[in-house]
Amino acid sequence: MNRGVEIRDLRKEFALARWQGLRRRLSQVTAVDGITLDVPAGQSVAFIGPNGAGKSTTIKILTGILHPSSGHVTVLGLTPWVERRKLAQHIGAVFGQRSQLWYHLPPADTFELIARIYSLERDAYRQTRDALVDRFELGPFMDTPVRKLSLGQRMRAEVAASLLHRPKVLFLDEPTIGLDAVARQELRDLVREWNSREGATIFLTSHDAGDIEHVAARVVVINHGRVIVDGPVTEVRRRYVSTRIVRAQFHEPPRQVDVPGSVMRSQSAYEWVMEIDVSVTPVQEAIALLLQAAPIADISVEDPPLERVITRIYKEHAS
């Protein structure tokens, strides 16, 4: 049974040695400070935080690479640091800055090797490989050495390689780093599709708000080793930023109107883009005021970019 991830009061302290003259002094550094978290099977979670917040340490504990100082963790019902190899059979990982593909060989060769590493049944492997090649559109370059691939092609092959053994939990660490906008969006769509089709739990760490927005349903923000925010992406966005982006298109050039608590983001002859603080002027009132400017042809109200929400959360908790 796919049981997701359970974390109870997880702590990790490191002993840091410093030399003062000839004397060696040991101090304790707390990297993870009592994290408690439940991730149901099949959920996609963005696990974010500033550098040094404890993300990597937590992920290393979840994958069995690091032993915690205290706390209880199960991933798919297994204790990672006790049953690392058994767990490794059921989890996958993509590290945006580290390649698992053999640089001078085509992706097809790495796929074959992975099939052996995970002892996959040949028929099942071929079926999964063909499905991934088809969906990730790897066909045209499956037999091209990795060194000749573009970064976008390479990352598609990287992610597909991590899915060959159909992992029940997938860890994605900065999977879109360095990719152009189109390749980034393609990769996000593929991961999201895999998540919904296979029901795999996804643990995403990224500094790119777009990744979080497109892949994750839930965001967990950690800082100083503690969970500071945990909730659905849409809810977190609204909780932390009280502004909305209102985009209005007019039938004729609008007259100047004063919308309290608003900032004009862009303005052209027939279109205004304003950011409105809804705690000062509620959306309905703002629309009523805009109607006084000119007849409206079209209007949309959007949440602020997640990037700003995250910055706000970091700043708020830093202070």
Add this chain to the structure above:
Amino acid sequence: MKIPRLNNAWKYAWIGYTAARSELTYRAANVSRILFLATVLFVFMRLWSVVYAGLGTEQLGGLTQTQMLWYLVATESILMSMGRLWYEVDQDVRTGALAVQLVRPLSYAGTHFGRSMGERTVRFTINIAVGSVIAMLLTGPIAFSISGLAMFILVLPMAFVLDFLGALLVGLCAFWLESTQGIALIYSRLMMLLGGLLLPLDVYPESVQPFLRALPFAAILHAPGRMLVSPSASLFFQCLALQAVCLAVYGAGAFALHTYALRRLFVNGG
């Protein structure tokens, strides 16, 4: 029914196979290694000509000039097939790539072992083939026997395993040292000087020979080299015995360091 240990061995064998295929694509590296080997052989052929003529002797350390060059073909082929395993391990430790590799159901040392053996097999095969052609052109053939060649081929795997363990030990020092470059340099120079890379140990002063013959370096370079040019059953069994002892010592050291390093990684994160 699956046999777990056999299944595990198959994984590492496939890593070796993949590494061998990958190694074959490094054409420029293979060509430059061949050119270097040709230069070394040519220089030493000239050098030995002067030495043998100057001393007015037919044999040095029991080897003729032709055998001396073929000995060099064997030892250089072994040494130049090693690659930079210590550097790869050093970088894995330093950059955290070691932790990333543990996300898979594989042993870290086993992965490098498979990889190293695969790459080495290709490099050694190219080296010895090209080296043999050059030696044949420069000094002509030596008297080969099937049993002699068989003994040479049988002592090679253990020599490679020992060399792998030595490089792994050096690389794992990255857990404690700022840089392993210094220790790697010392290790490689000791290998060349004490292992009998350029000169067979038989040419060294008699007082130091027993000591040098008992070192693992001799089991990696000198013994296989001698096995190619002047094989004998007694030399073969001496070589196997030395390799077995060295394997036990190196293996215990590498196992202890690997276990300690992983424990440190598991507790301290590297």
